[in-house]
Amino acid sequence: MSDVTLPTGPARRPARYRSATAEPPAARLTLIAVAVGGLGLLVGAPLLIVFAEALVGGWAAAVTSLASRDAQSAIRLTLLITAIAVPMNAVFGIAAAWFITKFDFRGKAFLITLIDLPFSISPVVAGLCIVLLFGANSALGSWLGGNGYSIVFAVPGIVLATVFVTFPFVARELIPVMIEQGHAEEEAALTLGASGWRTFRTVTLPNIRWALLYGTLLCTARAMGEFGAVAVVSGKIRGQTATMPITIEMFYNEYLSVAAFSMAALLTGFALLTLMLKTALELRHADALSATRRH
């Protein structure tokens, strides 16, 4: 038997403990309210309104407005421009990121600034630059025009403007990832006898594929929605050079509210689709994603 007698007073209420990282309930509620409220007001509500306005006259009216000749032409044009501009920028972006991260050279900082330029320049200014460079009044433009190529007020000009505006997206996503990964794996592949191209294909590309996918999706969303630069270079010719955003503006200015919002809803739908695609891919490849994180 033990000599120690345990105190037998009235049972004390156990103290309530809170996890060290948890906030008091009031703070938690406030933070959640601010986040949800802000997101709802700034992102959720406008999104809902677009769809609500589009469907104000019912599904039939929305679909009919989208089936009009001008609307169809705008949708086709936007998809065409995106299909040209995004692969171009994916290739440019990979090349630029490769160049910047795998080599040391003078003027690197300047090149990085140059890549960022489209982010800081107003798209309208970019559009004007293209008009000045390739327009009928310039030497280059009149030479091209004389040979039967029109850039400004035609599809090539819109592609140029879109490529310019969306240029940084892929490169900007890739550069930090590639800097963080360094070149050790590429060097290892080379010492194992792989050619430069094989090394790129089997080592570099798989390591950057998520950043590349993300950059490409952002680039796609932006390419479809570009307004300012395209508005300047396209000349807004209905049925010919009017993209979806331009057409939305034209419909809206003509008080064709249902047509404008139906088109806007469709454009929003495209953007949401790219985001859903990204999420789905991430979910599906969660294992590969965690395995390729830096060890």
Place this chain on the structure above:
Amino acid sequence: MHIQIDEIAKDFGTTTALHPVSLSIPSGALVALLGPSGSGKTTLLRILGGLELRTSGRVMFNGQDATGLLVQERRAGFVFQSYALFRHMTVFENIAYGLRARPRANRPPKAEIERRVLRLLDLIQLPQIAARYPTQLSGGQRQRVALARALAIEPRMLLLDEPFGALDAKVRKELCQGLRNIHDETGLTTVFVTHDQEEGVELADLVVVMSMGRIEQIGKPADIRARPATAFVRDFIRA
């Protein structure tokens, strides 16, 4: 393979990483390039492997000029400091990489590649990990996989950059013995870089002490310990 280094020098812009150094490595030797950081030992190793271009001098493999050989043509099994395993590939794919990268004419058939990879996994005493990813391995296991990957290409020499740098003392001891065994089994000329004098002296047949881009002394571990050629070597070895 006998390696002869003749007056190899390397500048990075205005800084000199290597003053002209000369070194003869007999075939089948296990050599340590020993020195503090910034002594030029890694630069010398990378020049041997073809990962860095020399500024002047030449390298001979078995008496033939190898200075201009591309990294792919050197057939040097290179183990990197942080192992540089391909993180998106399994251990099996990592080890098979060099064989699969060969031109079709001398690429072994699939079954042969598999046989060789499994044999290498046995050699590094990790037969069960073929399907794992590098992130799922311990530091010591990664190092051994990197060694197996380098051996898979049937290299003419083995070059290791701080192969035991990031490991704890016990694992380090095991792997030192493992490298010694593999070296003795394959008979490959092996050069490894280390800043740890104990490691260099324990493991190597020949120790090359370097400092500030120059070779301070070349000799057997016991000789270097007994008769350090310069004050630097004496201090570094005794440290």
